[in-house]
Amino acid sequence: MNQQHPHHPHDPNQPAWPPGGYGPPPQPPKKTNVGKVIGLGCAGVIGLVVLIGVIGVAAGGDGDKDDKTTSSAPATVPDAGRTADDLPKQDDAKATSSVTLKARKTSFSKSILASDSNYTSVLVTLTNNGDEPLDVNPLFFTITDTNGTKHTHELAADEQQIDTVKLAPGENISGTVTGKATFTPKYVIFTNGFLGDSYRANVS
Template sequence: MNQPNDPNQQPYPQPPGYGFPGTPPPPPSKRGRFAKFAGFGCAGVLGLVVVIAALSASGGDSDDGGNTAADSSATASASAGAEEDGPKKKEPEQGGGQVKLTAERAEFSKSILADGSDYTSVRVTVVNDGDDDVSVNPLYFTITDTDGTKHTVELGADEQQIDTVDLAPGENISGTVTGKGLFTPKYVTYTDGLLGDPVRVNVS
């Protein structure tokens, strides 16, 4: 049977969480928060290890790249140096081309300009076998002996020294070129104008 409502009667207290709106949930336990923190810490450490490993690998690649770049630079420098050196100097022709050259041993004929030293002379003949003029000058000759030593010409030492002339096509001239000292001449080299192509001939 329902009791009549007494306005002065106090309601029975109800335990929290039984349908009263606005009741706050119970606070999380400390153990749950610790588990979450521990999980985040492990994930952070693992992420840091992955980042360090990635940076190390990147650094290794950079080092290798640097070495590769250095090797490439060295190769490029070597190639550039080879290009700067250019082709090897043209070997002297053996008495051919526009200038025909012959050489033979000759007796030294002392001139008044020669001192008391010993001299060795070679008689040369130059023939212009081309279509342009050829300049002849004693200074355009060198004598190389059998030991490989190159001797420059001693001007005016021999009375039979070759003259300084310009040979027209078909002309020729003979005379001696003389080096200081006693030696066995092996070949004579002639260069037209000092900058032209050298011509070499063995001494007979």
């Protein structure tokens, strides 16, 4: 004969226990991804800063390279690094001017070969200061007037025309150089052999 256990009413404030008297095992707290998100966010920021730094360094490196390319190239200087003894020595005659030319106003002295008196003459004195003979010819002279017009020499127009000679070192010669027309002479130029060095003297 089965015994009847007395029935106890269920208290609603008390948890219902399953048979055996043991309750359910406690559930572990749920893990959130907040830590992972924060970790990934920090890593991303650090990575971005590193990337910006790398780009900046690369850009700075390129800028330095460009600056060195444009500024480090040495300027080309003739005879740079050479001493005075290594340089070619200047010719003494050229250094002191191998020719001295002087010019002054003078009256035109009409020769029998001149067609009229419409000429202008300048008295010149030429001195050879060089070590070699100097060829002198009236055709080696020109006269430039105050208007900038150049006048070539008129052969045999003036009786005092400068002679055609070979001037020895230390010698000098004087004579007239004459241009066609009446004008105010400003300076005279003597060219050594047409294509040689030129020498200028203002007309005083």
